[in-house]
Amino acid sequence: MKYFILFGPPGAGKGTQASSMVEKYNLRHISTGELLRKEIAAGSELGLKAKSLIDAGALVPDEIVEGMIESEFRTVKGVAGFLLDGFPRTTAQAAALDDMLAKTSEEVTAVVSIMIPDEMIRERIKHRASIEGRADDANDETISNRIKTYHDKTEPLVGYYKAKGKYHEIDGTGTIEEVRAKICDLMDRF
Ligand code: AP5
Numbered sequence: 536m537k538y539f540i541l542f543g544p545p546g547a548g549k550g551t552q553a554s555s556m557v558e559k560y561n562l563r564h565i566s567t568g569e570l571l572r573k574e575i576a577a578g579s580e581l582g583l584k585a586k587s588l589i590d591a592g593a594l595v596p597d598e599i600v601e602g603m604i605e606s607e608f609r610t611v612k613g614v615a616g617f618l619l620d621g622f623p624r625t626t627a628q629a630a631a632l633d634d635m636l637a638k639t640s641e642e643v644t645a646v647v648s649i650m651i652p653d654e655m656i657r658e659r660i661k662h663r664a665s666i667e668g669r670a671d672d673a674n675d676e677t678i679s680n681r682i683k684t685y686h687d688k689t690e691p692l693v694g695y696y697k698a699k700g701k702y703h704e705i706d707g708t709g710t711i712e713e714v715r716a717k718i719c720d721l722m723d724r725f
């Protein structure tokens with residue numbers, strides 16, 4: 536199995552690019568953000584717990600998302616691999632992922648990182664807010680906290696994966712099609 540991590544700040548285009556990548560490379564897309572939003576919509580206990588943290592622009596506890604990922608790995612069959620979007624987001628989650636994969640003598644294949652500057656994050660999220668109505672896109676303070684959380688807790692993963700020789704960065708500032716072409720050039724190598 537191949538395990539790709541689609542990395543990048545909020546609004547970088549992870550979800551946008553994931554849909555064509557899963558088709559082209561026969562991957563299962565796992566977005567922890569989408570899984571959490573489904574729990575919220577279903578009104579589950581987990582969803583209730585996650586909602587206040589997501590609305591504040593904070594991360595949900597590592598164990599919750601690690602459990603979601605492990606259960607997807609166990610149950611999804613018939614694909615060439617997985618495309619992880621929004622996971623891992625802390626060094627603890629990255630270490631937990633390594634441990635999960637080590638159980639079956641597997642490892643992360645590559646990290647595909649889509650990078651955009653903070654100002655573009657705000658523009659893209661504001662644009663999406665008018666289309667999708669995501670609760671965590673609606674308020675400037677939440678967006679600022681998501682950007683801060685990204686820099687404080689998630690950006691250290693760049694060094695984590697560089698040290699393992701798995702980190703590949705793509706300029707995410709072009710059009711959707713330009714970014715897609717760069718991602719495909721990279722993915723074709725694995
Ligand atoms: P999550 O759902 O993962 O949100 P996020 O990381 O903030 O990322 P987004 O989904 O906002 O951005 P995206 O990169 O997918 O951009 P998109 O393609 O939509 O997480 C939500 C919350 O859940 C977190 O804050 C946290 O609380 C919790 N959570 C999730 N995972 C967790 C974890 N592992 N641990 C703990 N907590 C976790 O694009 C954005 C917009 O830009 C769209 O409108 C799109 O059309 C547009 N766009 C995209 N590309 C381009 C382009 N090239 N040019 C112009 N416009 C573009």
Ligand code: MG
Nearest residue numbers: 549550566568
């Ligand atoms: Mg997304």
